[in-house]
Amino acid sequence: MKMDSVIEKLMRAARNNPPSDRVPYTFEKRIMARLAGTQPVDLSTWLAVQLWRAVVPCFAVMILLGVWINVGNPIAGNDSSLAEITGELSLDHVVQVATVISSD
Amino acid sequence: MESDDRTIIRAVLGGATERFEELVVKYQPRLFAMARRYARREDEVEDIVQEIFLKSYSKLRSYREEAPFEHWIMRLATYTCYDFLRKHKRNREMTITDLSNPEMDWLDRVGGKEETHVDQSAAKMLVDRLMEGLSPDARLVITLLEIEEKSIKEISVLTGWSLPLVKVRAFRARQQMRKMLTRISPNTYL
Numbered sequence: 001m002k003m004d005s006v007i008e009k010l011m012r013a014a015r016n017n018p019p020s021d022r023v024p025y026t027f028e029k030r031i032m033a034r035l036a037g038t039q040p041v042d043l044s045t046w047l048a049v050q051l052w053r054a055v056v057p058c059f060a061v062m063i064l065l066g067v068w069i070n071v072g073n074p075i076a077g078n079d080s081s082l083a084e085i086t087g088e089l090s091l092d093h094v095v096q097v098a099t100v101i102s103s104d
Numbered sequence: 105m106e107s108d109d110r111t112i113i114r115a116v117l118g119g120a121t122e123r124f125e126e127l128v129v130k131y132q133p134r135l136f137a138m139a140r141r142y143a144r145r146e147d148e149v150e151d152i153v154q155e156i157f158l159k160s161y162s163k164l165r166s167y168r169e170e171a172p173f174e175h176w177i178m179r180l181a182t183y184t185c186y187d188f189l190r191k192h193k194r195n196r197e198m199t200i201t202d203l204s205n206p207e208m209d210w211l212d213r214v215g216g217k218e219e220t221h222v223d224q225s226a227a228k229m230l231v232d233r234l235m236e237g238l239s240p241d242a243r244l245v246i247t248l249l250e251i252e253e254k255s256i257k258e259i260s261v262l263t264g265w266s267l268p269l270v271k272v273r274a275f276r277a278r279q280q281m282r283k284m285l286t287r288i289s290p291n292t293y294l
Contacts, residue, residue: 011251017228028132031158
């Protein structure tokens with residue numbers, strides 16, 4: 001108990017005597033001289049931030065492409081018309097085309 | 105005030121690097137006062153503050169503007185001071201022969217019944233000595249908790265330690281201080 005009160009008194013003394021906030025003359029110039037010619041780039045952090053920022057646009061493009069494929073594009077989006085197109089190419093047509101090509 | 109900081113940071117990131125000086129001028133008094141809590145020699149204090157500014161400049165892109173810049177730079181400053189303590193771990197054993205006369209007098213007065221005139225500067229010198237004998241963890245947590253009177257939660261944010269870890273370290277730090285006081289003045293406290 002006695003010890004705790006001593007520690008408390010010491011801490012109070014430290015609180016009542018805060019360290020000086022005095023800054024050496026032209027310290028900011030020294031910092032700026034050290035920084036001259038460097039860019040504020042932390043490559044790994046910068047890359048992580050850029051990738052994180054790219055998430056939203058990529059997601060938006062993905063949704064737009066999905067909508068376009070399923071709704072806006074009549075050929076790719078309609079399975080039955082695709083079947084009709086391919087169905088017209090019967091085996092006979094293929095054989096005829098192959099014969100003409102080979103005869104040439 | 106905070107929007108000023110953000111404007112400056114955007115300008116710096118946009119290429120106007122000379123505007124970083126405005127941030128240096130604004131925050132250097134606080135950072136010097138903070139660094140003087142952990143380092144005694146003035147050249148060490150200057151090195152700490154310089155490192156804080158160099159780090160903050162190189163990591164400026166990682167500042168996300170979610171919290172005030174002041175909080176961000178103070179967290180960086182706390183990490184840097186902690187690194188300094190770990191690199192310059194002195195932790196030497198202190199004995200009664202290390203104490204100056206005013207410090208001994210202070211201990212005698214505060215330990216005894218007559219507590220009339222307490223010499224604050226002697227007490228401050230004694231605190232500095234005790235701090236130098238503490239481990240880096242203990243010194244950081246005692247400074248933040250007892251001297252700067254920050255809450256456990258604030259210390260957790262500043263140091264990146266979990267809340268229970270801060271509590272455990274604070275408890276151990278007080279124990280270390282008690283042990284040191286007992287060692288330097290056994291007659292008074294035993």
